Amino acid sequence: MKPWVGHIFSGKVPIAPLVVFRMVFGGMMAISTIRFMLKGWVAELYIQPRVFFPFYGFEWVKPLSGIGMYLVFGLVLVSSLMVMVGWRYRLAAALFFLSFTYVELIDKTNYLNHYYFVSLVSFLMIFMPAGRHFSVDAWLKPSSAKQYIPAWSVNLLKFQLAVVYVFAGIAKLNGDWLLRAMPLKIWLPAKSHLPLIGPLLEEEWVAYAMSWGGAAYDLFIVFFLLNSRTRPVAYFFVIFFHALTALLFPAIGMFPFIMILSTLIFFPPAFHENVLNKISRIFRIKWPSEGSERQDNYRLAPVYKWLMVTFVCWQLLMPWRYLLYPAPLFWREEGYRFSWRVMLMEKAGYVSFHVNDPATGRMGQIANHDYLTPQQEKMVATQPDMILQFAHFLAGELKNQGLTDPEIRAESWVTLNGRRSRPFVDPTVNLVHQQESFLPKTWILPAE
Amino acid sequence: MRLGEYKKWAPVVLMLAGMMVTSCGEDDNGPNAGDNFDQKGFLEHVGSSLIVPAYQELEQKSGILRDKISSFIASPESSTLEEAKTALFEARIAWQYCSPYQFGPAEESGLVSNLNIFPADRSKIERNIENGSYNLGTLANNDAKGFAALEYLLYGKDVTSGEVIQGFADQPQRATYLQNVAELIIATAAEVYSAWSPDGGNYLGEFTSDGALGADAGSSLGKLVNALNLSFERNTRDAKIGIPAGIRSLGITIPEATEAYYAGYSLELALANVDAYKKLFLGQTREGVKGLGFDDYLKARKAATTSGSELPLDEAINAQFDAVLGFIDQIENPLDEQISTDNSRVQQVFAQMQQLAVLLKTDMASALGVVISYQDNDGD
Incomplete structure (x- = not known):
């Protein structure tokens, strides 16, 4: 080594x-x-x-x-x-x-x-x-x-944060984000009522600037945080960027705050020791004198080492698994999750499930809201694996109601990043006979 | 970072900047933001020229309905019965123009539950009348009150007008029930109108206030778009057409579930209802005076005009409204007979409404940045 x-x-x-x-x-x-x-x-x-x-x-x-x-x-x-x-x-x-x-x-x-x-x-x-x-x-x-620890733990946390940012940045390097300023061109004007910055948000150049700025921020911020000379400025950008996202997109909840505080890990030990001293003073904690530092063995036990190596490789590879599937990723969403694709697209859909009972020739449609919460309805409409899961659930329900071999087909329309909605999955395919797997889904229709 | 390291990044930055400049110069067919849209003006127009007048009309027509029913009860004869029936029809038409706006005061007052749950449960109504003790405020009585209950009582099932009148004469508590249902309708309608009215609760002021601008879940636009979609899907597409046509029951039709099963004017109600959504979309008053509507909003966002042959979204939605109205015109009153004789044409209406729901719920909502969710949740 x-x-x-x-x-x-x-x-x-x-x-x-x-x-x-x-x-x-x-x-x-x-x-x-x-x-x-x-x-x-x-x-x-x-x-x-x-x-x-x-x-x-x-x-x-x-x-x-x-x-x-x-x-x-x-x-x-x-x-x-x-x-x-x-x-x-x-x-x-x-x-x-x-x-x-x-x-x-x-x-x-x-x-x-x-x-x-x-x-x-x-x-x-x-x-x-x-x-x-x-x-x-x-x-x-x-x-x-202990006063000292082996470096791998702190470095692993930095690595994890770097993975989040850099992959979020890489994910933004696509035509819609960079060349059409989508979805920010939809999302920003919807905030044009905000004081001060509101009128700016309706300007098209602002959507472009924020798309490119956001991509650059995600791609490079970790490197500036790692460097002691650029760190203070970089951290100012961390606060600014996440505060802006919290203001513009209140629906993202706790995420900005988690990132703002987590990135403190990039600061040097002296900063953190200072924080701990301050906390001690405020709460008047008197620490017992801790054991004098023994000559610890900081070498990683092999089992840990392999665990960590596996973890790191997994983190580096997971976001690329989409390459094993047919394009376009945003439409098909095979290999989309667990890849730090955050606030990346405006996608909405509508799906109706058609039931056919071959035994009687009777046909009908499911009222999705009889079974799904509004949030589930929304997610099912745009994600093929959830369409399939729900179809299988419905087949079970219908069998309980006495249908022997119900056929279920999905008629769905999806709009992606401001394009007109298009049929999303093949309405002729009986989903009851389709199984979930890691293989590409043949019944997803082309995006254009 | 040393200066040398900055230099390392310089080409990247220059490249990014270069791409940005060229991309801005390109003629992009995609949606362009940048055209300012007067959202406040839009909400003011929709609120004061569409919503408040709709509720005012509903209150007025419900008041007349109550009065005509009182006259009928005072002197139960054929002429007063006919006047009560006419008043009922007019109040129901007025309701159709309120149906897209089931949020805020309407939601708080339970307007739909008190006015327009259908089909009415005949046997429940008869039981209530028989018992004499009932509480119309309960959830269990939702299908024993409202316009549909009045319709059943005034028209009856398979009976003549004379028999209806005789029924009231024979059974005094029948008249009381009729009166109570009508009173609940006017009370609720008045409550909602007053809550919206600037002279009353002034929800209009809240609806158009600066704090309610934007497109988030709690914004006026968010509420309006979510409410119109929810109501269109459940109360219009499903309740008026889909459920009676058997779409939700594996093709087993339920003709008695039509909105005006006893009176036979379900189609007039459906046409008025779709017209209400269309007028809201176009920002048109009942008289047809055009102001800022969703069509203008979509135009300002130059929404979803990516591929060459497609109509712009605002025109596509307008055309789909006309398609729905056209397909309703193809079927004949009474709707329950049409369902029994040739249901395929009713199913076509459902299919057209489905297509309209897709455009309103996905394309329009998405283009305006409105999140469709009747549920509060984090997202990313």
């Missing part, structure tokens, strides 16, 4: 950045969870729906009934607070990862890139010594405390 590679993994670095990250992450997750519960989304998204759309391969993941889902969210909340204060840290991180990820796997309707980000980061944090300082654990057992 070359020396610098070794340094990235097992170099000795102060623990402070990781500790601040732990507290910030735990705190934000606690706030997000409380917000989620206060908005009534636990019932709305996980208890009330009649149908759920699990991910391919995770069909065995089912929601708990009634109070059970509240207990799960209670667990998410408690474990995030435990992570924040560093109490039973590793157990807490594992519980948080498991409970949070369980919730996300229940229904892909609610998939958000930043939920995926949270799952990934919390998974990584299980393996990190983030509870070894400035924590309840270190308070209770000073001998376990």
Whole structure:
């Protein structure tokens, strides 16, 4: 191994950045969870729906009934607070990862890139010594405390953030985004009532400038954050960019704040030590003298090493898997998720499910809202895998109603980035006989 | 970063800038933002020239309906019955022009539930009358009140006018029920009109306020577009046409589910209703005076005119409205008989309405940046 590679993994670095990250992450997750519960989304998204759309391969993941889902969210909340204060840290991180990820796997309707980000980061944090300082654990057992940690943990978090930004940037390098300023040309004028910047948002050049600026920001911001000389300016841009997105697109919820605070990991240890000292002073915490630093072995255990290498490769490859499918990606959405494609397209659709009972020759259409929540209806209309899942669900329902071999076909119209809506899937194909797989779906119609 | 590193990026930046300049110069057929649209003016026009007059008309016609029903009860004879029937028809036409606006006060007052749930449940109505004790405010009585209930009571099923009049004479509590239903209609209609009226609750002021501009879920535009879509799909396409034609019941038709099954003027109601949506789209008053409408909004956004042969979106939607109206004209009153004799033409109306729903819900909403969701949620 070359020396610098070794340094990235097992170099000795102060623990402070990781500790601040732990507290910030735990705190934000606690706030997000409380917000989620206060908005009534636990019932709305996980208890009330009649149908759920699990991910391919995770069909065995089912929601708990009634109070059970509240207990799960209670667990998410408690474990995030435990992570924040560093109490039973590793157990807490594992519980948080498991409970949070369980919730996300229940229904892909609610998939958000930043939920995926949270799952990934919390998974990584299980393996990190983030509870070894400035924590309840270190308070209770000073001998376990550490001042220094191997560099891989902090570097892995930086890597994860870099992946989010750079791939989000690469995803913007497409014709619609760069050459038609789509979808910003639709989204920005819709905000033209805002004070001060409002009138600007109706200008076409502003949509172009923000498309290009946004792409450049995503592509390059990490490199400026890594460099100590450009870091202060870069962080100013981080705040500016995410504050702007929060203002323009309030629907993206907590994401801007998570990114603004997570990128603090790029700041040097001295900054984080300062933060910890300030917190100590404010809360008048007196830390017991922590065990003098032993000569720790910072070399990574092989099992961890391979786990991390696998993780990094997976992160680098996942966003490219779309290349294995027919184009265009935004239309077909095969290999679209888990790739940091954030706020990238304006896509809306309408789908009706036609039922045919060959035994009687009777035909009809499904009223989607009898089964789906408005959010699910919206997602099903534009995502082929969800169209197929719902068709299979309907087949089951109809069989329960006594139809022996119902045929279900989807008639759907989709508009993408301001183009006129077009038929989306083949209305002649009986979806009951189509199976979900990683293979391309032959029944998606061409985009133009 | 050292100066040398900046230099490294210089070609990239220059290339990006260059592409940007050339792309701006290109003649792009895609939608162009940049034309300012007076959204406030649009909301003011729709609010004060379409919505408030529609509710005012509904209140007025519902008042006349109540009065005519009182006259009929006071002297139950053929002439007063006919006047009550006429008043009912006119109030129902007035309702059709309110149906796209089921948000805000209308939603809070439960206007649809009190006025226009159909088909009415005959046996439930008869049971209520028989028992004499009923609460019209309950959810369970939604299909035992409103215009459809009045229609059943005034027209009856398979009976002559004389028999209807005799029925009221024989059963005094029947008249009370009729009166109660009519009172609930006028009370609710008056409540909603007053809530919208600048002299009352002034929801109009809220609807057109600066804080309600934009296209987010809570904005006036967001509410209007979501409400018109929800109402068009469920109350117009499904309730008036789809459900009776058996679309939602695997082809088993339900002629009795038509809107005016006893009176036989379902098609007039459907035509007025589609006309209401078309006028809203065009920003036209009932008298046909044109102001800012969704068509102008779409024009200003130069929405979705990507491929050469297609009509611009505003014209395409207008044409689709005419197609729907044309296909309704092809079928004959009473709708229930048309369904029983030649349902395929009714199914065609449904198909045309479906196409209109696609344009309104996907293309129009998308072009205006309105999120279609009756649910609050994060997105990305």
